[in-house]
Amino acid sequence: MVLSVVLLKLVEWLLYQLLANSCYRAARKIRNYGYYFKNQSVIKSSSQHSSLFPSVTKCCLEGRESQTLVCDIYGALLRSQSLFPYFMLVAFEGGSIIRAFMLLLSYPFLLAMNHEIRLRVMVFITFCGLKLKYMDSVGRAVLPKFYLENLNLQAYEVLASTGRKVVFTSVPKVMVEGFLKDYLNVNVVIGTELQNYGGYFTGFVDGPGLLVKHKALKEFFGDDKPDIGLGSSNSVHDHLFISLCKEPYVVSKADSKNTSVMPREKYPKPLVFHDGRLAFFPTPLATLAMFLWLPLGIILAIFRLAVGILLPYKMAIFIGCWSGVDLRVKGQNPSKSNKRKGVLYVCTHRTLMDPVFLSTSLRKPLTAVTYSLSKMSELMAPIKTVRLTRDRQSDGETMERLLSEGDLVVCPEGTTCREPYLLRFSSLFAELADEIVPVAMNTHVSMFYGTTASGLKCLDPIFFLMNPRPSYHVQILEKVPKELTCSGGKSSFDVANYIQRQLANALGFECTTLTRKDKYLMLAGNEGVVQDKRKKPANIIAVKKETFVYMKEEEK
Structure with a gap:
């Protein structure tokens, strides 16, 4: 009897989180968009709106060392517009094959939902009951490979040309922060925070809910305006976000399709080690x-x-x-x-x-x-x-x-x-x-x-x-x-x-001085051998380019 009451309460609370609460936020969004469109009288449609902002290909890269850039990793820095593959990577590699199967089964229903509800459902399925340490492992050893392979070369070059980089994203911060800071040298990452209890994620967002990018930008910068803003051309959220910058630029689907895949030699840091079982991008x-x-x-x-x-x-x-x-x-x-x-x-x-x-x-x-x-x-x-x-x-x-x-x-x-x-x-x-x-x-x-x-x-x-x-x-x-x-x-x-x-030379590979110890410290947080549990392993996050030299006798 007690169990049934608890389950009913849980279902009631879940419905409130996914339906009633989101409807309230939707009403607030409509009010915000009305205010925005009222002050942008030239905007008649989303296509006209995107034409107000130049393409990222028009952005000059010279003399940006002292400027600040703001953007979102999804829709701007990555060529893929879909969030599903990255949640699937976390569900499969950090969770289990059962969790991944549940996320796949939910996909037809996700298509019928708006962006906010869809994101909340994917967060719940992917993170509910997931250990924090497993997410840390996936963020460090699995996701960077797929992020690097999916980087938009033109958007990355603009990002790399600036001195200060701030990323605002509505996806869980734990999914992107490690990669952005360790590989792209992003200074600040502001994203959606997730609730956790006893070392496990609850599957719900923390605080006020999903991050609203334009509001977070105002709170972070105050009356100041960032120099450059990058956003997606087909997202009203991003239009509102980059309109608060001195130089707004958009990344269109055509730009993402036409841009070449970033060659390995242009990676910000060499990708030598990565973990996980999936060898394909899980669309x-x-x-x-x-x-x-x-x-x-x-x-x-x-x-x-x-x-x-x-x-x-x-x-x-x-x-x-x-x-x-x-x-x-x-x-x-x-x-x-x-x-x-x-x-x-x-x-x-x-x-x-x-x-x-x-x-x-x-x-x-x-x-x-x-x-x-x-x-x-x-x-x-x-x-x-x-x-x-x-x-x-x-x-x-x-x-x-x-x-x-x-x-x-x-x-x-x-x-x-x-x-x-x-x-x-x-x-x-x-x-x-x-x-x-x-x-x-x-x-x-x-x-x-x-x-x-x-x-x-x-x-x-x-x-x-x-x-x-x-x-x-x-x-x-x-x-x-x-x-x-x-x-x-x-x-x-x-x-x-x-x-x-x-x-x-026979394989066309590159020699390094990296060792087994380096690999396990980076991917698993240990030295790859059974150790005394009282010893804490070192934590190596990324491999520096300076290690890519031929071995010398004294290094042996």
């Missing part, structure tokens, strides 16, 4: 396609995994390729000159399955050494795996013993990297073998990433094989000349640097 149609594919994808992943474990190499390659796996092998396995010692294969590290695909490509058994492989992954691995301890002397002895028993695979980066960069190579492998064969490996996926920093690593192979057409490219390079190895008088650091550059 409603793309998300629907994913959910329709999911049952078949799980069955297909289990089938592909069984084929790789149980069948001989030739048959596994044939059936695996028939099931959709794209395996491309370039180069030949070099001859072995030292019969007492095995060949050391040095691979770039894209997924946990690198040694497996190399073994299959060479059609011979190999032994792989790893730092952190789950028990489940060890059981599923069709090749022998040996876990290292991160103690240099002990690991060196282990690898020496394994090389005396046969061929060995090592990934000296120590962790996976999805983007076209190579992390710093550990030099330990160079001290142990003279017969070193570099192997350039690369992958391509269209739906799910097969790596994670904060999720369940035991599911990495499953997610990779769930893709409709997972691709693995294996390029076997020439054996490292003896005069360039340690036995030829080179230091282990020189050998590691040389092999890193050879692999980077």
